[in-house]
Amino acid sequence: MSMYGVFLGTAGGPMNVRQLSLFVIFGVMMSCNIASADEWIVETAAGTGKAGFVGDGGLAKQAEVNNPFGVVRGPDGLIWFCEYGGQRVRRINADGHLETIVGCGEKGYSGDGGDPLKATLNQPHEIRFDRDGNLFIVDMSNHVVRKVDFTKKVITTIAGTGKAGYSGDGGLASKAELKNPHSIQFGPDGNLYICDIGNHVIRMVDMSTQTISTFAGTGKPGKTANNAPIEGTPLNGPRSLDFDRHGDLWLATREGNQVFRFDMKAKLIYHIAGTGASGFTGNGGPAILATLKGPKGIALDREGNVFLADTESHTVRKINVTTGVIDVVVGDGTKGDGPDGKPLMCRLNRLHGIFIDEDGSLWIGDSENHRVRVLKRTQE
Secondary structure (H helix, E strand, O other): OOHHHHHHOEOOEOOOHHHHHHHHHHHHHHOOOHHHOOOEEEEEEEOOOOEOOOOOOOEHHHOOEOOEEEEEEOOOOOEEEEEOOOOEEEEEOOOOEEEEEEOOOOEOOEOOOOOHHHOEEOOEEEEEEOOOOOEEEEEHHHOEEEEEEOOOOEEEEEEOOOOEOOEOOOOEHHHOEEOOEEEEEEOOOOOEEEEEHHHOEEEEEEOOOOEEEEEEOOOOOOOOOOOEEOOOOOOOOEEEEEEOOOOOEEEEEOOOOEEEEEEOOOOEEEEEEOOOOEOOOOOOOEHHHOOEOOEEEEEEOOOOOEEEEEHHHOEEEEEOOOOOEEEEEEOOOOOOOEOOEOHHHOEOOOOOOEEEOOOOOEEEEEHHHOEEEEEEEOOO
């Protein structure tokens, strides 16, 4: 059995205590923390540290942004992010200038069928692109997911009615009710998965039929047991999700303070990180024995390593998929604003969105510092 199989869980379940101890020793000997390497630095890509909208159209580093959350690289090769406080989606262009793409900056729920720049949003949390290059926005406080078709230049609602609730499974997603959806991601099947956190479930929209169903969760918060079936097992605050290279879904739970892997073939859930208690302990040891503190973002790199926006500890933490060890890669556990430079000395402030680029760079929505930051390798 490979160590990858032992850590992630097999039909026999996850590691026992003795195996965990061995993994601690192995992790200390073999793990490589990217933040400890001198060639990795943190830089501000957008924002001055002041919340606002001054400087749009100018250099992103000299412009004001307002509580950036979700960050992603678009099909155009550029970095896009949504502003929870600014009610906009913005893009850093190739020349380093900042451009608003969606939202007029006012809080509301209007504009469907029209120009995306004239639409109102209500605390957008995350953005993703589908295979056709359409933009999808989790419009959290409107309880909907919206779509921007850049060919037609229109914005529409594809899931949710604008009313908080839990209804509509089996029917059109646009007629279903959601409750404070937070995170979205497209699976390998092309379908859209939604963290419907207010209902403690993950919903799935079949993009070929536009119908919605509950993929995981029972509608009520509860303990998620290891090696449990996906169907019928409760979740506690499903906050952020992503997919790995094998097509498995990974989930961070906010109230649950844990990370789980959903084996899409076996249809089982494996407990990967977090004891369930809220805290900032266990760094350098097995992730399954560590405490997390309100994780609100998750992203996986090409090797399958897991990165967490551990929001209430103001850090980015990494789970090494080979060793099972968790460590800090950005921040020191104290709220602050930088400085840019050495990752472990760069303090963050309630970060939310994270995204792993193709070259391994890590983009961070450093939310309450009103900056978009990037952890990247320096030029040698």
